[in-house]
Amino acid sequence: MADFELNILGCGSALPTTRHLATSQIVNLRDKLYMVDCGEGAQVQIRRMRLKFSRIGHVFISHLHGDHCFGLPGLISTLGMLGRTGDLVVHGPNGIDRFLRPILDLFCKGLPYEVRFNVIDTERHELVFEDRSLRVYSIPLRHRLPCCGYLFAEKEKEVHIVREMTDFYQVPVRMMQAIKRGEDFVTPEGEVIPNARLTRPADPSRRYAYCSDTAFHPAIVPYIEGVDMLYHEATFAEQDLPRAKETFHSTARQAAEIARMAGVKRLIIGHYSARYEDTEPLLQEAAAVFPETSLAREGMRIGL
């Protein structure tokens, strides 16, 4: 079982190439799958990476450019053909429903499940989704149209019970929840066993931040400070900075600057412009500023 893992389905940009596919990722947290953007071809990549369609419950769309959401109609149809019954929630900017409703009406009559929409205010950093193990927050980005990134933050985990100690002190099962909450244990003889003797600290909660597409935008730094992994778009090399500014994209060096300022543990760059046959120079440019940088590529799985 995957613990907390990022799967790169596609990391190219808008123009099709034979080297990269349009943007799409799947965050896998203990076998629950959260999709992040859904470019054309995502569903074939899901098959190729042997991810389970049935485990996708939520899709988080960053913005309404085709290379980030033209895989949705196919994905939604396929989930129907596979006999899905549980709701699918599509989170995304205003317009996401206007994009998909007509397609659902025309192509998905008798879909055995419901598609629900959660319209995101891309201007705000706020909680957009929460389940038992995860909170997802929006990250306002700066692009040619409303666009946000997403922060996937694992919830605080429970402390570990030290079984040998609770056995030794004969802690009754009905007390275990209280011990997990931090209470001490008082033996029938009145001896106080401090909580620290019965437990080990919880595993740290991990965070993954997804930031694509965006101009260089240091205002996001407070939202992604210290995350375990940051995906930041690096559409251009520094030599094409004017083009990056014009199109509201970032250079590889700028992505690394953001990672450095935010003190993240690790940076993954992607969303490469079709003009670069070789992305190695983008890596070198970023790594010069932030050494813990990797290049995204299709089929990559990265544990947090």
Added chain:
Amino acid sequence: MADFELNILGCGSALPTTRHLATSQIVNLRDKLYMVDCGEGAQVQIRRMRLKFSRIGHVFISHLHGDHCFGLPGLISTLGMLGRTGDLVVHGPNGIDRFLRPILDLFCKGLPYEVRFNVIDTERHELVFEDRSLRVYSIPLRHRLPCCGYLFAEKEKEVHIVREMTDFYQVPVRMMQAIKRGEDFVTPEGEVIPNARLTRPADPSRRYAYCSDTAFHPAIVPYIEGVDMLYHEATFAEQDLPRAKETFHSTARQAAEIARMAGVKRLIIGHYSARYEDTEPLLQEAAAVFPETSLAREGMRIGL
């Protein structure tokens, strides 16, 4: 320069597999490209097969199932990014505009070219398009929703002038068009040179018929009689005939029966159900009825 060639971009059916892509083809007639259906992933296949986006002027959609048209939004966007200015005409059943208009409005503001729609009556066999070198006719098919195939018929070609003879008789240039139309030549001395001495017969006009998706439907035979190449769907093997009937698809044997009845020169089968890891048995089944059968596969180019 390709003379008359079929390019298979995808030949799978609705459920995604790692073996096949959704249905999409390009008919190449002397470097003018006519697209036939446009499943998800078509634009990457166009790149992979090194076909030129700029040479696509018309797309012919058979029916409004996602695996035959979910590649259109991406293709239309890409053509815009590549700076296209000439119209793109999308031919397809009623609803094709209702599918694409909202997407054009949301995603393609400022598209530098126009997308026009030609709504096809899928119940009729009629001329739907004509240009200098080609006529395209609809072929009514029998599927779960309105659906038609397309017949690509090269126009009658000109006879060949036998240069040695026209030189010998000193036929003036201004007479050449008349000679091509079949007239005899009368020399200044009054001698009648029969046309047959001055010309060789025109090359035969070739025809390609595309029939997907359809139940076994012998009513199409008169429309495709004697074509040089027939693509006919063969979603199922004969052992799954009940499933074929239920879903209005054909078996490989049925596809071959149609080819045999129509006396076509060559049959290509495709639109394989995701259930068949190996398509070789489909080929054997069809070839037993119609030996000149081939299996479609992605990346295939077949000259007529």
